[in-house]
Amino acid sequence: MPQASSSRRRLHPPSGNFSGLFVPQDATRRKAAQVLARFDACMESFLELWTLHMQAAGYLSVTTARRDDCVTACRAFLQPVLRHAAMPQAVTFETLRDNADGWADALLQAGVRHYRRGISVGMYLGCFKTFIMALEDALALLPRLCPRIPADQIPAAVEFLRLHAHAFEVLWTDAGMREVAAMRQASECSPECSCQDELLRLLTLEKCRFENIFNSTSDGVLVMDEDCRVATANRSLRQYAGEGIEGKPVWEVLGLEGESREEFFRYYPIGQTVEVSPFGEGLFFRLSVTSLGSVSLASAGEYLVLLTNITPQVLQREMMEEAIGRHASALLEEKRRLEELDITLRTVLSTIHAERDSRREELSSHVRRLLLPALDRIGREQDAVARKAVIRLVRDSLLSAISGGGEERPHDGLSRLTLAELNVCRFIRAGHGTKEIARLLNISPETVQTHRRNIRRKLGLRGRETQLAVHLLHAGGKSASASSEDSSPSSSSPDGPADRVEAPTR
Template sequence: MQQNITTRQPFWDLLRQLPSEEESYLERWSLRMQQAGYLSLTTAKRDDCMNALDCFIKPMQSHYQLGVTSPDFAWLIQNHDQWAQPQIETARNHQGRGVTWDMYLGCFKTFLHSLFDVIDLLKAGEDEKHGARNHIRLYGDALEVLFVKDWVQRQPEAASHQLDQVNRLLTLEKCRFENILNTTSDLIFVIDSHGIVSNINTAVQQVLPNNEVLNAPIWESLPIEGRTMDEILKYYPVTTAFEVAPFDDGNIYRMQLSPISNVSLASDEYLLLLSNITPQALQRETLERIVSERTEDLLTKTSQLEEMNITLRNILKSIDKEQEGIIDDISSKISTFVLPVLDRIDAEPDSSIRKGYVTIIRDQLDRLVHGSKLANPVLLKLTFMETRICQFIQAGHSSKDIADNLNLSLETIQTHRKNIRRKLGLHGKNVSLYAHLKTIGLTF
């Protein structure tokens, strides 16, 4: 065996990327198979294609990890370490299903070329790509030799016996899957690339017993949008679920289109699945109605609360305004009826008059505390001399006595008495000044 253990091959970075380029690999292999005329004949599924890539790459990785970076072709075709055994078993299975050796090798060639295509799409230098292609070609050539050798050595009788076994297994699998499809309550339509129904399950026959569904366009059986497959795919993109009510029975279905090519690369058909979701839809409608009603009720209550808030804010503003008015009124009354009395007290030398002023202040403050209307204080209207004269009158002295005591003329006393009566609101009234002073309860 020839090998290069010390030299690291840069193209290995590209080979390691191949399994991660799944979609590109499947697309290119399908195209290569179609170009070679094999795609319509294959039964390979998506998983089968990925397993083929895995079986091809793993021996390379194993050899590389052992330090065999440049294996010898002669050593590879000896298959001493059984590196090619998984691939040989795959070839035997195809031989058992009736695949001819030339067809199998042709399909294998399309596989190799799809890998070359993927490598060309990767970002790398041309030298790296050239090295990766040569490495793949080396292992591919060795596998072709081993395929042919094993194919020739196998007995035709054994191959025929294996083919019978495979056919029986395929028949059993076919029956099993048909039974599964026919026992489900979901409606299943298989339609081709032109929208023609090629197969249906029992559930469809029960819902559409008198309709000629098979070999007819799907839009003749279901009232869906579109009159071509392209239009249907436009209105109903694959793997996207839609709710439809295609029948006049009140039932609601979830409709979904899935390409069968996801399972088998050779198929251009689609699976149209209708699942009855009427109970879930009705329950959802009920929940939506309840939510809508509760939302509407909540909005109504919110509106009412907002109105109450507006009313409350207006009331609070009114209260604030009223409080401001009360404060202004109290301030005005204190300024008008209390503070002047304090000024009089401060300037009054006569203790008896000061006592009368104190009585006025106490009366006014009491009225403020109890919210009563403030009285107009009489003493604030009288001058000092008028106040002294009121003291004498309240004590029962005559005008002449007052004039003698104050050393004033009788006419002056009479003038003061007239002014007092006017200020006390007695002008023109037949009321004794002495009696009035006793009635209003002034204390001097």
């Protein structure tokens, strides 16, 4: 063992069982306890460093330790070390070598199991040394990973760790030699059934069990090296990819994108799932890539490619997408029809609103132009007969506005006639001639003729083509004719055919 400087070790004179080796002081143990209690903060760094040290020593290819096994081994070693650091009395090399409290039992038993699986005593001791080296390197990184740990406390923890490591090396050398002797003795007592043969048989059973599981799964399983070349594949994958695929690039075997390791991992990142169809024939698979180095240190640099057949799910998904597409098309067609109907309804409503506004305007114009002047006249008229005639006119105008439209009608000009002219109109409509009207109204025929001319002008009648009597009959209708106060039959009139009509039958 290398000798430490006087600043790092305190040498005591030999007395009793004391060997004169380093004895950690109380301050050293307290510092070691504070550091080792935080070791989980650098556990990932420790695993990476141990892998590198094992690879450099040539042990990585033969180890069977899984990642969880490595974490368990680390904690199995550090827990008794941390316990010793917290003890009130100092531990010595002698007390650790005696293993009185069983602090090294877990590591010794692990060494025996590895020896029975084919790992020699020396190889296990070499692996343990790489283990200690990785622990020391990880502790050096701890202040950066856990700022609460001062860097000046790391040497004390490393020194305390080395004390336990030296003691275990002695313990394992003794235990390993005893195990070797025991196995040789068993082999000599029963050469035909030696422990080594039993170990090989057990290993063969484990290998067969693994191969059965590996080949019985319906998923395609492929293991590739760090260069993405196929190392092995199960039976399910070989059914699609064929035989003789070992050593070939995975993208060539599976017909995937990429022509280099970098391109492959860019298309298919570790831990992500991608849907692929590598073998055609309507087959679809879910592909995922996993790093085996996250499971076992021995498999660092290897990757597992898992292909799960999802053809039924994809076909069902396509059927559902097709059904959804048809439904979506029907919905779009219905939407288009409803939009067209909406446009039509909007057009109809717009037309209705326009007609309503036009009708309102026409009614308003009719009221202002005809009814309001007539109402004003009723208010001013003193003669009962005249008021009755004007009321009849208002009634006819209202009926006309309700029944039809608001366009200009033949009787609309009647509102502009005077009372005398209205009386003349009444007799003309009843079929009386000019002379009869003059006699009945006690006025001269010339006055009647004047009224007739004014009536034709105000009603917009030009020329002799339209008879005044016929126009007045159409304007007033049968109700106006029937309500005429003069019921005398008409005789021939000297005014000519333009103003002559036969009196209606009473």
